Amino acid sequence: MSVHNNFxxxxxxxxxxxxxxxxxxxxxxxxxxYAQANRDQVEQAIEAAHIAAPDWERSGxxxxxxxxxxxxxxxxxxxxxxxxxxxxxxxxxxxxxxxxVTRAGQIFKFFAGETLRNxxxxxxxxxxxxxxxxxxxxxxxxxxxTPWNFPIAIPAWKIAPALAFGNxxxxxxxxxxxxxxxxxxxxxxxSGVPEGVFNLVMGRGAEIGAPLLNDRRIRAVSFxxxxxxxxxxxxxxxxxxxxxxxxxxxxxxxxxxNDCDLENAVNCAVNGAYFSTxxxxxxxxxxxxxASVHDAFVAALVRKMDGLVIGDALADxxxxxxxxxxxxxxxxxxxxxxxxxxxxxxxxxxxxVERDKPGFYQKPxxxxxxxxxxxxxxxxxxxxxxxxxxxxDLDEALHCANDTQFGLSAGICTSSLRSAARFKQESQAGMVxxxxxxxxxxxxxxxxxxxGSSFGPREQGGYARDFYTTVKTAYTQA
Ligand code: NAD
Numbered sequence: 001m002s003v004h005n006n007f008x009x010x011x012x013x014x015x016x017x018x019x020x021x022x023x024x025x026x027x028x029x030x031x032x033x034y035a036q037a038n039r040d041q042v043e044q045a046i047e048a049a050h051i052a053a054p055d056w057e058r059s060g061x062x063x064x065x066x067x068x069x070x071x072x073x074x075x076x077x078x079x080x081x082x083x084x085x086x087x088x089x090x091x092x093x094x095x096x097x098x099x100x101v102t103r104a105g106q107i108f109k110f111f112a113g114e115t116l117r118n119x120x121x122x123x124x125x126x127x128x129x130x131x132x133x134x135x136x137x138x139x140x141x142x143x144x145x146t147p148w149n150f151p152i153a154i155p156a157w158k159i160a161p162a163l164a165f166g167n168x169x170x171x172x173x174x175x176x177x178x179x180x181x182x183x184x185x186x187x188x189x190x191s192g193v194p195e196g197v198f199n200l201v202m203g204r205g206a207e208i209g210a211p212l213l214n215d216r217r218i219r220a221v222s223f224x225x226x227x228x229x230x231x232x233x234x235x236x237x238x239x240x241x242x243x244x245x246x247x248x249x250x251x252x253x254x255x256x257x258n259d260c261d262l263e264n265a266v267n268c269a270v271n272g273a274y275f276s277t278x279x280x281x282x283x284x285x286x287x288x289x290x291a292s293v294h295d296a297f298v299a300a301l302v303r304k305m306d307g308l309v310i311g312d313a314l315a316d317x318x319x320x321x322x323x324x325x326x327x328x329x330x331x332x333x334x335x336x337x338x339x340x341x342x343x344x345x346x347x348x349x350x351x352x353v354e355r356d357k358p359g360f361y362q363k364p365x366x367x368x369x370x371x372x373x374x375x376x377x378x379x380x381x382x383x384x385x386x387x388x389x390x391x392x393d394l395d396e397a398l399h400c401a402n403d404t405q406f407g408l409s410a411g412i413c414t415s416s417l418r419s420a421a422r423f424k425q426e427s428q429a430g431m432v433x434x435x436x437x438x439x440x441x442x443x444x445x446x447x448x449x450x451x452g453s454s455f456g457p458r459e460q461g462g463y464a465r466d467f468y469t470t471v472k473t474a475y476t477q478a
Contacts, residue, residue, distance in 0.1 A: 010195030
């Protein structure tokens, strides 16, 4: 069995502790063994990033452009192979896996270009003879901590801007999906990035999270994951005045009005709620439906759900792959029980299903007769579980959509320009979609939410610069 090591100060470093990367479509299939970094190795990675930081920041934009461009090209050239690895370890369908890898490659290409567009400002001073220059500098060594559900795209959208703007990186991917992270690291390691600029430490968050978060040499932390872990990151960084950025959970609403194109609304709901097995922070887990279209929408949605093929992520024709692991499956089942106890009606799905190979297969679940105050509508499940909330009109729909601790993404299906305009204005989410699924975003525009979903500057696109640079104001007397 091949062992995949950590990458520290330009060297591949082994560890006594290794974990097996298991395919959730076939738990007998072990993808590989992955070394788990210990605290000393985290310390070495931080020191390497610290030492490499000044030279990397001064390295020049052409070198950084070329490194990112080379990384993007290799990721794109290998999208079939890397997409297969991703789907094999995470469980999203092959089309989704290849799509995610493509996205990662595009992100590196985009930020290659951003290295050349890091413009400053030149202003006259209010004092005669002085001029003022405003420029952007690297923040310093960064920690990047990522979840398992987008194991290559999320690392890409943090690592690419970090390197583009001259920061060095210690990258800690999720325990569950080290394969895509390791493959990306292998590409970065061969891209011409100097020793120590990029370091990979795989390992358990509970063990190696603290040394990363508490080290004064780490000047900023970009984190995506659960709300609970986000709080730990926030507390540790606040305590030592380090910069941090958090992308966390969601409980995203999709409003369906009676003037919608019903077929499109059903497609948006199926895509948003169940694709990628519902394991997306932007998943539409609350379907808020106007009473006059409720029955027709639910009937059409159930018909569509009946036709979904649940199976091996890599098999032709699979619409929904397995749940990522046993603990996530247990959590989904627990929430289905909670929903029933709260009085919602489980109309279809939710049950565990068997396939030829042993895996974590679950039928997408749909609740009706649910109330927005129920736990299944207030807490993130992170699985193929959605519920319908019946409302009288747009007023009630908007109130319900915003009545949540989260604010990542929200959608509406309507043919009314007026309703769409009102929704875009009154929704409290960071990303709003009209007649499109709540999940699925472009890579060149800002990504992020409000309230309990996000903290700090937006990720992706030109806005990413705000987190990965610090502003300097320079006064010069002529
Ligand atoms: P998680 O919080 O369990 O883990 C995320 C990362 O944090 C992992 O790398 C983990 O090892 C690390 N970690 C765990 N404990 C730590 C600690 N004490 N210190 C430092 N790091 C620690 O989340 P997950 O289960 O991997 O991912 C699912 C969650 O991610 C969901 O809540 C989902 O909504 C969220 N998510 C959010 C976005 C977004 O952009 N808003 C995108 C994808 C996923």
